[in-house]
Structure formats: C-alpha cells, structure tokens
Amino acid sequence: MNKPKLILFGELTDKKVNVMSSFFAIFAGLLFGLIIMIITNANESFQAFFTILFGPIGGLKSIGKVLFYSTPIILTGLSVGFAFKTGLFNIGASGQLIVGAFVAVYIGVRWTFLGPSQWIVATLCAGLAGAFWASIPGILKAYRNVNEVVATIMMNYIGIYLVTYLVKLTIYQSGRNESQRVNIDAVIPSFGLENIFGPRSVNGGFFLAIIAVIIIYIILEKTTFGYELKAVGFNRDASKYAGINEKRSIILSMIISGFLAGLAGAVIYLVGTGKAIEVKDILPAEGFDGIPVALIGLSNPIGVFFAGIFMGYIREGGFLMQRFGFKTEIIDIIIASIIYFSALVIIFKEFILKAYKNKLDKKISRGDNNG
Amino acid sequence: MEYVIEMLNITKEFPGIKANDNVTLQVNKGEIHALLGENGAGKSTLMSILFGLYQPDKGVIKVNGNEVQIKNPNDANDLGIGMVHQHFKLVHNFTVAENIILGREETEKGLLKLNEAVEKIKNLSEKYQLRIDPNAYISDISVGMQQRVEILKMLFRDSDILIFDEPTAVLTPQEIEELMKIMKELVNEGKSIILITHKLNEIKKVADRCSVLRKGKYIGTVDVKDVSMEQMAEMMVGRKINFTVDKEKANPGKVIFSVKNLNLLSPDLNRFLLKDISFDVKKGEILCVAGIEGNGQSELVKAITGLIPHKSGKFYLNDQDITDKNIRNKTLAGIGHIPEDRHKYGLVLDYNLAENLIIQTYFSDELQSKGFLKFRSIYKHAKDLINRFDIRSGKGPYTKARSMSGGNQQKAIIAREIDREPDLLIAVQPTRGLDVGAIEYIHKELIKHRDSGKAVLLVSLELDEVMNLSDRIIVMYEGEIVADLDPDKTNENELGLYMAGSKRTTVRVKRGEIDE
Ligand SMILES: Nc1ncnc2c1ncn2[C@@H]1O[C@H](COP(=O)(O)OP(=O)(O)OP(=O)(O)O)[C@@H](O)[C@H]1O
Numbered sequence: 074m075n076k077p078k079l080i081l082f083g084e085l086t087d088k089k090v091n092v093m094s095s096f097f098a099i100f101a102g103l104l105f106g107l108i109i110m111i112i113t114n115a116n117e118s119f120q121a122f123f124t125i126l127f128g129p130i131g132g133l134k135s136i137g138k139v140l141f142y143s144t145p146i147i148l149t150g151l152s153v154g155f156a157f158k159t160g161l162f163n164i165g166a167s168g169q170l171i172v173g174a175f176v177a178v179y180i181g182v183r184w185t186f187l188g189p190s191q192w193i194v195a196t197l198c199a200g201l202a203g204a205f206w207a208s209i210p211g212i213l214k215a216y217r218n219v220n221e222v223v224a225t226i227m228m229n230y231i232g233i234y235l236v237t238y239l240v241k242l243t244i245y246q247s248g249r250n251e252s253q254r255v256n257i258d259a260v261i262p263s264f265g266l267e268n269i270f271g272p273r274s275v276n277g278g279f280f281l282a283i284i285a286v287i288i289i290y291i292i293l294e295k296t297t298f299g300y301e302l303k304a305v306g307f308n309r310d311a312s313k314y315a316g317i318n319e320k321r322s323i324i325l326s327m328i329i330s331g332f333l334a335g336l337a338g339a340v341i342y343l344v345g346t347g348k349a350i351e352v353k354d355i356l357p358a359e360g361f362d363g364i365p366v367a368l369i370g371l372s373n374p375i376g377v378f379f380a381g382i383f384m385g386y387i388r389e390g391g392f393l394m395q396r397f398g399f400k401t402e403i404i405d406i407i408i409a410s411i412i413y414f415s416a417l418v419i420i421f422k423e424f425i426l427k428a429y430k431n432k433l434d435k436k437i438s439r440g441d442n443n444g
Numbered sequence: 445m446e447y448v449i450e451m452l453n454i455t456k457e458f459p460g461i462k463a464n465d466n467v468t469l470q471v472n473k474g475e476i477h478a479l480l481g482e483n484g485a486g487k488s489t490l491m492s493i494l495f496g497l498y499q500p501d502k503g504v505i506k507v508n509g510n511e512v513q514i515k516n517p518n519d520a521n522d523l524g525i526g527m528v529h530q531h532f533k534l535v536h537n538f539t540v541a542e543n544i545i546l547g548r549e550e551t552e553k554g555l556l557k558l559n560e561a562v563e564k565i566k567n568l569s570e571k572y573q574l575r576i577d578p579n580a581y582i583s584d585i586s587v588g589m590q591q592r593v594e595i596l597k598m599l600f601r602d603s604d605i606l607i608f609d610e611p612t613a614v615l616t617p618q619e620i621e622e623l624m625k626i627m628k629e630l631v632n633e634g635k636s637i638i639l640i641t642h643k644l645n646e647i648k649k650v651a652d653r654c655s656v657l658r659k660g661k662y663i664g665t666v667d668v669k670d671v672s673m674e675q676m677a678e679m680m681v682g683r684k685i686n687f688t689v690d691k692e693k694a695n696p697g698k699v700i701f702s703v704k705n706l707n708l709l710s711p712d713l714n715r716f717l718l719k720d721i722s723f724d725v726k727k728g729e730i731l732c733v734a735g736i737e738g739n740g741q742s743e744l745v746k747a748i749t750g751l752i753p754h755k756s757g758k759f760y761l762n763d764q765d766i767t768d769k770n771i772r773n774k775t776l777a778g779i780g781h782i783p784e785d786r787h788k789y790g791l792v793l794d795y796n797l798a799e800n801l802i803i804q805t806y807f808s809d810e811l812q813s814k815g816f817l818k819f820r821s822i823y824k825h826a827k828d829l830i831n832r833f834d835i836r837s838g839k840g841p842y843t844k845a846r847s848m849s850g851g852n853q854q855k856a857i858i859a860r861e862i863d864r865e866p867d868l869l870i871a872v873q874p875t876r877g878l879d880v881g882a883i884e885y886i887h888k889e890l891i892k893h894r895d896s897g898k899a900v901l902l903v904s905l906e907l908d909e910v911m912n913l914s915d916r917i918i919v920m921y922e923g924e925i926v927a928d929l930d931p932d933k934t935n936e937n938e939l940g941l942y943m944a945g946s947k948r949t950t951v952r953v954k955r956g957e958i959d960e
C-alpha cells in the first residue's frame with residue numbers, strides 16, 4: 074500500500090521533526106523578543122524588529138560582519154556539538170578558547186622569525202593548546218570517572234586566571250592593561266574577502282570554520298573513528314563489550330573538541346583590528362555561545378554551521394537596531410529564550426506530529442489513498 | 445458479563461510497520477489473561493497503549509464499561525491500571541522506597557514524607573511475601589528483586605488491573621514459582637491481570653484465557669483449559685512447532701578452550717565469587733553451565749571475555765594463552781559472546797540495526813577502507829542477517845535498535861555473534877525473551893554451530909534448555925563447580941539437587957589452597 078504523503082515534508086522522520094522543532098524554537102524566541110520590545114518601547118518596536126530581521130542583508134558590509142561574528146561561534150558550537158555527539162558535555166569551550174587565544178597571541182607577538190607562516194603556526198598551536206586543556210578533563214573522565222561538566226568548568230577558571238597571569242608576565246602592554254598587538258604576519262589573511270566585504274570584517278578564519286565543519290562531519294558520519302566515538306558516547310559498556318578502547322575514545326573526543334575551541338581563540342585574536350587579550354578575568358562569551366549554537370544546530374556539524382550564521386546574523390541585527398534606542402541585550406534575551414524554547418522541543422514535536430497526522434487523516438478521508 | 449478492560453479495534457502504526465492492526469482484547473474481572481504472540485507481534489505496543497505511553501491511531505478503550513481516553517501513565521494510574529515493563533523502569537541510584545513513590549510523592553510543608561511510604565511498603569511486602577527492603581538501593585539488588593519492586597509499585601498505587609510484560613524472562617525458575625503464586629493471590633483478591641509471556645507452560649499453569657496476536661493482527665481468544673500447548677503455539681506462529689530439540693549425538697574433538705584455576709574475589713575482597721574454576725570445552729561440543737542465578741555464572745563469563753579483570757587463572761583458546769589479551773583481541777582470536785544484559789552490553793540502542801550488527805567488525809577490510817566505512821557492504825551485511833535470522837522491525841537495517849521489540853533485539857545479537865563463526869561461542873541465556881518459533885530456530889543454529897566443529901559454552905537458567913541442548917553439563921554453586929555431568933545419565937531432579945548445593949561430585953576446595 075502506498076502511504077499518503079504530504080508533498081512538503083514527505084515521510085516524517087525523527088530528523089525532520091527535530092529540524093522543524095529547532096525552527097519553531099527560533100520563531101518563538103524571536104516572537105518573545107518582539108513582545109519585550111513592544112513592552113519597553115511600543116512606538117518603534119516594529120521598525121527595530123524589522124531591522125533585526127532584515128538589517129543585516131542590507132549591505133555587503135553588514136553581511137561581512139555577520140560572517141565575522143559567526144566564525145568563532147561556529148567553531149565553539151562545533152566543539153560543544155562534537156563532544157555532545159560523542160556523549161560528553163563540554164562546558165569548557167571558554168577555557169579552551171582562552172588558552173588557545175593566549176598561545177596564538179604569544180606566538181603572534183613573539184615568534185616574528187617565522188615570517189609569513191607565523192599565522193599558520195599560531196593558529197595550529199592555539200588548537201593544540203585548546204586540545205591539551207580539554208584533554209585533562211578527558212583523562213579524568215576516562216580513568217577516574219570524574220564528571221566532565223564539573224571538570225571542564227574548573228578548567229575554565231584555571232584557564233582564565235592562568236592566561237591573565239601569563240599575559241602580564243610575558244606579552245603585557247601595561248598602558249592599556251591588555252596584551253600586545255600581534256605581528257602583521259600573524260594576522261589571518263583575508264583570502265580576498267577584504268575586497269568584497271571591506272577591511273576589519275570577515276577573514277580567512279571563516280574558511281577555516283567551513284573546513285572544520287566539513288572535516289568534523291566526515292569524521293562523525295563516514296569514518297570508523299567516528300563510529301567508535303559515537304558508540305562510546307551512546308553506550309560505554311556496549312563499546313567495551315565490543316572491544317572498543319572506550320578510555321582512549323573519550324580522551325580523543327575531548328582533544329578534538331578542545332582543538333576546535335582553541336582554533337576559535339586564534340580566529341578571534343589573530344585579526345588586524347587591534348583586538349587584544351584584556352586582563353579582566355572574564356571568560357570569553359564566544360565559548361559559552363557555543364552551547365546554544367550546538368543546541369539549535371542539533372549538534373550536527375551542518376546544523377551548527379547554520380546556527381552559527383544565524384546567531385551572528387541577529388547579533389549584527391541587534392547592533393543595527395541600536396539606532397532606535399534599543400539595547401543590544403534584547404538579542405541576548407532572544408537567544409536565551411530560543412534556548413528555553415528548544416528545551417521545550419518535545420512539546421513542539423508533539424504539536425508537529427499532531428498537525429501532520431490531522432492533515433494526513435484529511436487526505437485519507439478525501440480519498441487520495443488509492444495505493 | 446462486563447469486562448474490566450476492553451480494547452476495541454486498536455490500530456497503531458510506526459514508521460514502516462503496523463504494530464497493531466485492528467486488535468481487540470477483552471479481559472474479565474478477576475482473571476489472568478495471557479497475551480501471546482511472536483516477537484514483534486505487537487504485544488508490548490498494545491499494552492503501552494493501555495498504559496497511556498502511546499496513543500492509538502484508531503480504536504476505543506473501555507475500562508469497566510466506560511469509554512476512556514488514556515493520555516499518559518498518570519491517567520492509567522488513576523484508572524487503576526499498573527504495568528511492569530519488559531525492561532524495568534527504575535532509577536538505579538534511588539532507594540526502593542524512593543522509586544515506588546516516584547510520581548506520587550506525598551509532601552508535608554514541601555518536605556518529602558517518606559516514612560509513611562516506607563511503612564506501607566513494608567506492610568505490603570510482608571503481606572505478599574515479597575521480601576523487599578525499602579531502603580536498599582536499586583543498583584544493589586538482584587533483577588528478581590527489582591521486578592518485585594515493580595510489582596510493589598503497582599500494589600502501592602492500589603492498581604487493580606495489572607499488566608505484566610514478560611515478567612518471567614529474567615527470573616530464575618524458583619522466582620517464577622513465587623511470582624505465579626503472587627499472581628494467583630492477586631486475582632483471588634479480585635484484581636485482574638494481563639500477562640505477556642512466551643512460555644506456554646506458564647500460561648497453562650496460571651492463565652484463564654489467552655488472546656493471540658500474529659504480526660499485529662488479532663487471531664483469537666481461547667480458554668486455556670481447552671487447548672494444548674501445541675495448539676497455542678500453532679495459533680501463534682501459524683505452523684507446527686517442534687518442542688524437543690533434534691540433534692545428533694555430539695562428536696567432540698580435541699580441546700578448543702580451557703579455563704585453568706580461575707579465582708575471583710568480590711569487589712570488597714571479602715569472599716570468592718569464583719573458586720578455583722577449571723574446565724575444558726571440546727570442538728563439536730555444547731557445554732552447559734547450569735546453576736541458580738547468582739552462583740558465579742555471570743562473573744565467570746565476564747572474566748573469560750575480559751569485561752571484569754581477574755588476578756589468578758588462565759584461559760587457553762586453541763592452545764594459545766589468551767588470558768592477558770584485551771577484549772578486542774579475544775574477539776579476534778575467536779570468542780563470541782551473547783551477553784546476559786542485552787541493553788547494557790549487547791546493543792547500542794541509539795545505533796540502527798545495521799550499525800549494531802558490525803560492532804565488533806567495523807574495522808575489517810570488508811566493512812571499511814582506509815578508515816572510511818563502506819556503507820554499501822554494511823547494509824548488505826545487515827540485510828543478509830535480517831533475512832537469515834528473520835529479524836523483524838519497522839525499517840529493516842535502518843531501524844533504531846531502541847524501537848525494536850525485545851525479542852528481535854535479542855535475535856539481532858545472536859545473529860551477529862553466530863555470523864562471526866567464533867571458535868568458542870559463549871551464550872548467556874540466549875533464548876531469553878524469544879518466542880517458541882525463534883527458540884526452535886536459535887537452538888538449531890547453536891547445534892549447527894557445534895556441528896561445524898566449533899564449541900558452545902551455554903549459560904542457562906532454564907532446566908529444559910540445559911537438558912535438551914547440552915552435551916555435557918557443569919553445575920555451579922557458590923562460585924564453584926560442584927558437578928560435571930552427562931545429560932543422558934542425569935535428570936532435572938538430580939540437577940536441581942546439585943544446583944541447590946545439596947549434592948556434589950567434585951572435591952571441595954579449601955580456602956587456604958587458593959593463592960590469590
Ligand atoms: N517506538 C517505536 N518506534 C518504531 N517502531 C516500534 C516502536 N515500538 C515498537 N515498534 C515496532 O512495532 C513492532 C511491535 O513491537 P512490540 O514491542 O509491540 O512487539 P512485542 O510483541 O512486544 O515483541 P517481543 O515479544 O519481542 O517483545 C515491532 O516490529 C517494533 O519494531
């Protein structure tokens with residue numbers, strides 16, 4: 074018997090329902106933001122909201138900014154999402170990011186002897202530093218069954234204080250209370266993007282993020298290595314039974330996750346805009362932003378990519394909206410409520426399933442079902 | 445007469461499969477009503493609908509003659525319906541009492557009132573002789589006890605319609621006896637029971653009527669006293685089933701696997717879980733380890749396969765010392781393992797069937813090249829096994845293991861292990877949860893495995909399986925081997941005596957003689 078199908082959705086799979094639920098969460102979050110805006114300033118709220126939604130596609134410059142904001146959070150989202158797919162909750166992307174950032178900036182300031190390859194070395198070493206930082210909770214989890222949530226949070230604090238200390242000790246610019254500027258060779262080149270989007274905008278880091286997305290996707294979906302990592306994430310006992318070295322898998326998962334967060338550190342600081350590590354003891358927001366990006370992107374590398382772009386997009390939208398007198402915090406509210414709504418995903422799911430079924434029933438009763 | 449439960453024309457569809465297709469079930473008050481059907485016939489689904497876990501696509505449910513909507517398990521509870529699930533739903537790091545009150549916690553000024561609950565649990569436990577300690581942690585108690593906790597949970601909630609989904613699959617014969625007694629007592633009090641089981645003798649023993657499902661469809665309902673087990677089996681699978689196992693006399697060859705002086709201490713180092721175990725398994729032989737649950741059989745298997753470490757003792761496979769090999773290398777050396785706990789060890793429930801079928805072989809050259817999985821071969825491999833072993837599910841190789849019926853999950857594991865053609869196949873309770881047709885098939889496969897010159901180490905709690913299948917029997921009692929028997933020269937009674945520890949043929953080992 075041919076099953077009647079809706080043209081739009083085809084057969085309803087779990088995957089599709091999940092994706093739709095994510096979109097519902099985004100929609101609901103935006104709506105909630107709009108309500109807050111109406112409450113605070115009804116007159117201009119619609120105009121401002123319109124700007125959030127459509128402002129960023131107003132010009133190449135804004136688009137460039139969107140991609141610029143997106144780049145690091147795609148990487149941290151990928152970091153969190155990858156860990157999650159392999160059964161680990163890496164809350165430590167912030168710490169791994171800042172440790173990576175320090176190594177990147179240190180090399181960017183000091184190792185001028187490297188010449189034009191300075192940015193490559195700085196970027197790679199940033200990744201390795203993040204990997205190292207993440208490997209510690211990984212080892213603790215694998216051998217001592219220490220909960221990785223607790224361990225990575227601890228490593229965040231150790232990381233930020235250590236980095237402030239090391240910046241002061243090595244590459245300090247006391248007048249500005251921040252690190253020194255990186256050498257021009259250490260700035261990640263724009264690979265022509267500058268010509269399209271203008272200076273101080275998206276750079277080669279974006280390509281790096283795309284490459285990372287592709288590689289992580291391939292690892293997870295196509296390789297025996299990814300098969301092992303996911304198996305351990307889903308069921309550690311069964312993996313052990315099957316002869317998979319679960320301890321090694323856990324550690325490697327954390328290392329890869331940390332590498333991605335470390336890369337994000339390089340991407341943020343190896344830019345020509347004079348960005349420097351401030352001596353402030355505050356964990357970088359890009360690290361934590363990885364969590365909502367991973368959530369909205371359903372931990373799927375491709376999903377994370379678009380979720381990252383979306384987050385960059387409404388950040389830029391929020392920036393443009395300021396001219397109507399709204400604070401950019403509105404954007405934080407929207408993002409936060411999207412996360413709450415995605416936690417309510419189950420309800421959305423049922424809603425979608427019901428709507429689908431109703432439509433199907435109607436279709437059947439209309440007699441389309443002659444299979 | 446009015447029925448307590450009527451499920452009329454229930455239809456429930458999952459992606460790719462109609463789990464229930466216009467099914468009707470009518471249960472009398474005060475009866476034990478058995479629900480019989482092959483693996484994947486839709487029994488658990490039907491009961492999950494009655495318990496509010498799934499919503500039917502079509503159909504009507506009546507409780508005591510009134511049409512009801514059961515939207516969730518709370519609705520079911522309110523209607524007096526309780527359920528013991530095929531795979532228990534207990535929180536392992538909670539105590540028995542905490543688990544039982546979960547979902548209907550009584551509070552006073554916002555604080556949990558646990559004491560009253562504990563009292564009530566104690567009383568109930570005494571009344572029905574369940575021997576449950578309300579303050580024990582679930583993780584510390586045996587499977588049989590966990591099941592009694594589930595039963596107590598229903599009694600605590602004053603349910604009078606009780607659903608048991610394959611309650612006996614995980615129990616020892618003694619525990620099954622007790623459970624049957626408890627069930628009889630409950631119906632005598634006026635409660636009604638729906639019992640799902642694959643064991644026809646249990647139906648014969650306790651059930652009043654029996655409804656049969658086949659491939660999601662309702663076949664009929666019979667009075668149990670009017671039909672024989674053979675007739676029930678035929679109703680269920682649609683063909684005659686052979687209950688006795690046909691096999692040739694074993695033709696054992698040389699020793700293929702041996703255990704030498706294996707000792708294992710309990711984690712608290714207080715007592716021996718395994719005491720000086722030594723035995724050989726020969727080519728072309730099915731050696732059965734018999735015993736009451738908890739006498740060291742699980743530990744023996746876990747030690748051999750490497751799931752738990754042990755200090756003293758050696759294992760030899762094909763004259764090669766494999767004691768210190770890791771699990772992967774033991775697998776490669778030729779050990780297959782059908783584990784006791786299919787959800788913990790046997791399957792990655794979130795992987796699909798095809799992915800589960802390659803869990804020990806994904807790195808072989810047939811299934812990958814240069815680290816990349818060869819999906820075409822993986823799915824072809826899965827389809828082969830699905831056909832060969834008749835694994836039924838909604839979407840074939842693409843079905844998530846989680847959504848498969850319990851028996852079909854078990855078939856998948858067996859298929860995977862037999863297909864690897866291990867020299868030594870360790871099968872722990874291989875037919876647990878399988879329907880009679882599938883059991884017949886699996887027994888044939890195990891014998892075929894034996895006849896191809898390999899060895900089978902079978903751990904089973906079922907006496908008929910032990911007697912029917914084995915070529916040699918060793919009996920374990922309190923971590924020791926107490927007898928080594930020829931099944932042709934013994935009987936179930938004698939076996940029972942050895943298992944209970946009141947008889948032994950081997951010499952007792954004294955504590956001092958063991959060097960750990
Ligand atoms: N949540 C689900 N999603 C998709 N398919 C399901 C789901 N639950 C059950 N099925 C499918 O419905 C069919 C009936 O399953 P069910 O668990 O009811 O069988 P059963 O009669 O209890 O079998 P068993 O004796 O093996 O426990 C199976 O083919 C199973 O794969």
Ligand SMILES: [Mg+2]
Nearest residue numbers: 488530849850
């Ligand atoms: Mg079932």
